[in-house]
Amino acid sequence: MTRKKTSADKGLDFGILPSLAGYQLRLAQIAIFRDFAAALGEFDVTPGLFGVIVIIDANPGLKQSELARAAHLDRSTVVSVIDNLERRGLVERRPADNDRRSNALVLTPDGVALLKKLKRRVGEHEKRLVEHLSEEERATLVTLLQKIFPEQR
Amino acid sequence: MTRKKTSADKGLDFGILPSLAGYQLRLAQIAIFRDFAAALGEFDVTPGLFGVIVIIDANPGLKQSELARAAHLDRSTVVSVIDNLERRGLVERRPADNDRRSNALVLTPDGVALLKKLKRRVGEHEKRLVEHLSEEERATLVTLLQKIFPEQR
DNA sequence: GTCAAATTGTTTGACGTCTAACAATATAAC
DNA sequence: GTTATATTGTTAGACGTCAAACAATTTGAC
Numbered sequence: 117m118t119r120k121k122t123s124a125d126k127g128l129d130f131g132i133l134p135s136l137a138g139y140q141l142r143l144a145q146i147a148i149f150r151d152f153a154a155a156l157g158e159f160d161v162t163p164g165l166f167g168v169i170v171i172i173d174a175n176p177g178l179k180q181s182e183l184a185r186a187a188h189l190d191r192s193t194v195v196s197v198i199d200n201l202e203r204r205g206l207v208e209r210r211p212a213d214n215d216r217r218s219n220a221l222v223l224t225p226d227g228v229a230l231l232k233k234l235k236r237r238v239g240e241h242e243k244r245l246v247e248h249l250s251e252e253e254r255a256t257l258v259t260l261l262q263k264i265f266p267e268q269r
Numbered sequence: 270m271t272r273k274k275t276s277a278d279k280g281l282d283f284g285i286l287p288s289l290a291g292y293q294l295r296l297a298q299i300a301i302f303r304d305f306a307a308a309l310g311e312f313d314v315t316p317g318l319f320g321v322i323v324i325i326d327a328n329p330g331l332k333q334s335e336l337a338r339a340a341h342l343d344r345s346t347v348v349s350v351i352d353n354l355e356r357r358g359l360v361e362r363r364p365a366d367n368d369r370r371s372n373a374l375v376l377t378p379d380g381v382a383l384l385k386k387l388k389r390r391v392g393e394h395e396k397r398l399v400e401h402l403s404e405e406e407r408a409t410l411v412t413l414l415q416k417i418f419p420e421q422r
Numbered sequence: 423g424t425c426a427a428a429t430t431g432t433t434t435g436a437c438g439t440c441t442a443a444c445a446a447t448a449t450a451a452c
Numbered sequence: 453g454t455t456a457t458a459t460t461g462t463t464a465g466a467c468g469t470c471a472a473a474c475a476a477t478t479t480g481a482c
Contacts, residue, residue, distance in 0.1 A: 261294060
């Protein structure tokens with residue numbers, strides 16, 4: 117027996133949680149988000165927002181719906197995300213060719229410039245993230261992560 | 270060169286994202302959340318809420334602040350979480366001994382009964398989660414995850 | 423013992439996300 | 453060609469989370 121339920125000391129009992137891969141992943145995610153926010157807080161950019169900017173940069177002219185699918189966001193969420201980025205002058209909605217319903221998304225020069233700074237910060241963040249992993253372990257981690265619900269991507 | 274930026278086909282370019290461990294972790298997390306929601310949607314329980322119930326069960330009488338720290342939630346978030354669980358008759362706030370500021374949290378019999386059902390569902394979910402991993406790979410994954418920002422836990 | 427500092431639970435307001443509904447437009451069936 | 457169906461962007465409403473401020477209470481310094 118490792119720990120009595122009724123123990124009065126500060127060490128809490130986490131029940132089955134630590135044995136669940138989903139829980140460990142969630143813990144890692146929370147820690148990552150914290151470090152990411154601390155590293156990029158000055159720019160008001162979350163991991164999700166960073167992903168959106170990278171995807172627009174790599175696919176100029178893509179439509180909001182395509183962005184939604186790529187970034188695992190709802191179409192309605194993309195509306196407010198792009199509202200946000202457009203208000204900040206980082207992204208532009210242009211009329212799309214051949215489809216008067218759609219907007220073609222492009223990064224503005226300011227957006228491109230910001231992305232450059234963000235990439236440097238994210239690089240440093242990523243370095244801290246894998247600080248206690250060897251390069252081989254890092255590669256293994258990525259491989260294993262990709263084996264989780266691969267049918268969903 | 271693997272893909273032209275200006276390609277007009279559906280395959281989007283994800284830029285540096287796939288090379289980031291943080292991004293792969295985020296993708297896995299999103300997929301896990303989806304499956305969890307599908308598996309437990311009927312009970313209106315998220316991974317975080319499940320964790321809260323497990324922790325209360327394993328540490329009856331703990332205070333809201335202790336729960337907040339354990340579950341990585343803000344104190345103010347715990348208020349609404351417990352409001353929710355108390356409204357559903359799953360958790361009870363009792364006056365704590367020796368501290369008139371604090372509440373001692375305990376699961377009601379209904380809460381204990383629900384937890385039992387939840388655990389079965391979560392077990393099935395966890396099984397799907399590691400479906401494409403060998404037992405050894407699963408253990409490795411957990412070990413590697415624990416090496417990410419270990420100082421934060 | 424008194425009084426400053428810390429802790430606890432709470433409220434309020436903000437933010438990001440989702441779902442459901444809608445109008446405009448495009449596509450497919452016939 | 454006309455008409456039904458699907459897709460796109462949007463709004464409105466809900467939910468979960470956080471941070472800041474607050475009153476009640478406890479703890480610690482002296």
